[in-house]
Amino acid sequence: MESVNEPYANVTGTIPFPTERDIHFTGTQINYYFVCKRKLWLFSHNIELERESDLVQQGKLLHERSYKRKLKEIQVDRIKVDFLESKITTEFSQNSDAEISLQQVDADRKESRVSVILHEVKKSKSMHKAHTFQLLYYMFYLREKYDVNVAYGMLHYPLLKTQISVELTEENMSELKDVITSVKTTVSLAKPPEPVWIKPCRLCAYTEMCWG
């Protein structure tokens, strides 16, 4: 689980996007935005009961058991991707001649492009939109901050034997930018939003704090 270890200053007014400061959130914060804004606020203000939650422990076990041989948990700054793969695409030149010169082979090699596929492992699809935007954020983050050529993302639901690919299109990137702005607005509130009972409350680590 990514952690939030910096307090957030109160921010008022409209701040134009994108700025370096706007893409400093963790994937967990983007995910919580879709689950519950109060949870996002509590987590973002270093009230991190999630570490102790049984649900989080179950999630960790699922990661460890499901993809043993894959490269796991790639940490870049404050984001943590479950695992990634690299992919090399070579656009070989179209040459109708049977013989291809050494120079041509070398030119093709230089044209090779390395891209990465990001993978996230989740337990159930009940928060599919939260999972999708968490993964989109990772793709966006690596692309914007480090110029990584991200081919696509893949959400894995091993318990359901399902996987779903996610692409960073113009449309969902625009929605993601709105989400990032809203996450910033939420964590900048002086106090947490009032609790509203929703289905995830039953298993939420903050239940006592909201409903105790």
Ligand code: SF4
């Ligand atoms: S218990 Fe419910 S209202 Fe409270 S933080 Fe969790 S999901 Fe949100």
